[in-house]
Amino acid sequence: MLTLFVVLVSVLLIASILHFDGAVRGISPRLAEVIHGSGGWCAQPQLVTDERDPQAIYVIGPSQSRGNRVDAVRIDTYVGAQREASVTLGPHSSYTAFLPAPALARADVHGVRFQRPALDLMTFPGVHQVDSATGEIVIAFEENGARRPILTRNAYNSSSAAELLSLVSADPGGRWIAALSRTPGGWMLFLFPRSATSRRAGF
Numbered sequence: 001m002l003t004l005f006v007v008l009v010s011v012l013l014i015a016s017i018l019h020f021d022g023a024v025r026g027i028s029p030r031l032a033e034v035i036h037g038s039g040g041w042c043a044q045p046q047l048v049t050d051e052r053d054p055q056a057i058y059v060i061g062p063s064q065s066r067g068n069r070v071d072a073v074r075i076d077t078y079v080g081a082q083r084e085a086s087v088t089l090g091p092h093s094s095y096t097a098f099l100p101a102p103a104l105a106r107a108d109v110h111g112v113r114f115q116r117p118a119l120d121l122m123t124f125p126g127v128h129q130v131d132s133a134t135g136e137i138v139i140a141f142e143e144n145g146a147r148r149p150i151l152t153r154n155a156y157n158s159s160s161a162a163e164l165l166s167l168v169s170a171d172p173g174g175r176w177i178a179a180l181s182r183t184p185g186g187w188m189l190f191l192f193p194r195s196a197t198s199r200r201a202g203f
Contacts, residue, residue: 019158020156021155024152024164024179025153026150027150030077030192031077031080031189033075034186034188035059035061035186035187036186037186038061041061042062043062044180045060045061045062045180046059046097047060047098047178048089048098049095049098050095050096054175055077055078056077057178057191058072059187060087061073068089069088070088070089071085072084096173102166105142105165107139107165108140109134110136111134115130130159131162132158133155134155135154135155139151139164139168139179174194175193177193178190178192179192
């Protein structure tokens with residue numbers, strides 16, 4: 001009986017430790033492109049727009065600045081063409097950064113979601129609760145009473161929902177919703193147009 005109990009506890013412990021996060025997929029994006037040269041970027045890149053170049057989005061990675069200018073990648077929002085560029089940031093710059101959108105993004109789980117115990121040897125009593133999702137995680141953008149799914153991922157015992165939400169941002173000019181995802185080939189940019197109402201109201 002004791003042996004059966006130990007085996008059962010061991011199986012439950014292993015099941016709680018194992019996890020799987022599938023690839024992030026965009027749901028009908030205007031654009032889905034791996035950012036050129038981003039394979040070695042450990043930190044999340046910054047997205048900016050230029051009021052003088054409304055057709056493009058500029059991606060700023062962890063690079064060296066040159067005086068008051070910063071290296072960037074310009075991405076054409078119509079055809080996805082990319083090229084090296086440089087941008088100037090600051091209060092008098094024509095470049096505007098995308099803003100995090102925690103108030104407008106939601107994570108839904110088509111499956112099972114609960115708070116599970118996890119080991120944490122750096123704290124007392126060594127156990128804390130973490131979010132766990134098994135099934136399909138769907139990230140939706142809510143605006144003007146409409147709910148729009150933009151990202152999806154299959155997962156098992158995953159705690160990645162909060163991370164996915166942190167990678168969603170919005171253009172203050174009201175034109176774009178952006179989502180980033182790190183892939184083996186570099187950072188993937190998913191780009192979605194916003195509604196006409198949001199463009200008039202701004203973010």
